Amino acid sequence: MVLTVANQKGGVGKTTFLVNFANYLHEKQNKSVCIIDTDTQGNSSYSLSYAAILGDTYSLFKNNILSDKILNIEKDKIYLYKSTIELSDEGEFDDNSFYNDNIKYLSNIFDYILIDTAPVLSNKLINSLQISDFVITPIELEIYSLQGLELMLNTIFNIKKTYNQNMSFLGVLPSRVNTTNTRHLMTLNHLKEEYGQDLFLPYIKNRNHIAEALTEQVSFFKTKSRYKKELLIIFDFIYNKMQEK
Template sequence: MAIISIVNQKGGTGKTTTSLNLGSALAKQGKRILLIDMDSQGNLGYSLGLEEGPTISDVFEGKKDIEEVIQRREDMDIVPSDIRLVDIELSLIDLPDRHDTLNAQISGIAKRYDYTLIDCPPSLSILAVNSLYASEKVVIPMLMEVLSLQGLDQIIQTIDKINKTYKKKLEITGILPVMVDKRRKLSEEVKDYINENYDVRIFDSFIRNNVKASEAPSFGQSVVSYSPQSNSAKDYIAFADEIVKLNK
């Protein structure tokens, strides 16, 4: 059993795409998968063509148990989200156990799954802290660009703070390079800089630019199901293999 947050406070880094396609690739290996959307934009549910219904917001409001909001697609259980998470985040600020709300909800069901993947919001907010506190591991999808390094510093600092404040042992499993164009020298330069200056693994796997990954949500599918022979699908399948090896 592994609970993994997919996190980067910068938008447009492929968190939802990574959560969805890593989950789908793992499910095709026969792994039991739970996906949880903690982003108020609700892109994870949209990308899988989920029906309208109760979401993680209803769980936070105490209206539903988490099992009541689960939908199933591509052999995965999915907990969708919606825009109400914005207001819920504000209401959590004054609660003494505000960091523990998600953890309290999923602790009873996470053991049923081989992998629980949490699609974090694009900010280091209370909802992101909830996601990280509920997790054991972190995967950071990251553009291999200079401006991404500042965001990496912030993520590492946040994880260190959570570990110290709550006596956690949350670990960064690794950085996943996304939207990679192998023709760009800058990608390799940023990768080399990270290797030289940070004690963080960069996965051997990386995700190439591919139009099929952008098309797939329009059909309510992961790219692994929509176009299994595309570069993106092959890359996520390789990434799933690497995650399984690291969690043995």
């Protein structure tokens, strides 16, 4: 299964969701997981310092990895293709046939492939959407974050219609929600009226412990945070939604 985390708006919680959900799949559901970091910022590569590195993402676009000697996956490890600076030259990613084949190959080896994407509507993002079984869109409930939402959803649903009818859009995932902030709650209600309740996943609250775990390069589920249960319930919901497919 391939899951892409997509929103061309920056700072909305894509990487935070991806890293936590990867740990959840691995630790709580006992699944084999490979993360592909397509963002030159390399945030997920940084936070997943404990992952086993299989290579860099650039090589997935440029070579056929089928001939590499892969892969005895060890159950206790989480795997990563890391970001490098070569990913920044957008002109290099017009033909992504290697990428398609490589991701297909990896998805036969791993239970889950999780793709982290940069905050830009790039060829790498479009291509990742074209080969995904699932897509999820984190948002922040602030006006600047919402202005691009329509464009993102249009892009996702156009790709689904044109290239990838197999794709399931899991939903919009409000992240960093401050429930004492009436603006956040009003914005969420307004969005649900506009787009329909069903498009939205349960929201993730703003929790410092979550940001801390990623900064400290440890799995949030291995910390002592009292908010673990809260995130687990949301991830169980998303996981179950994926099983319905």
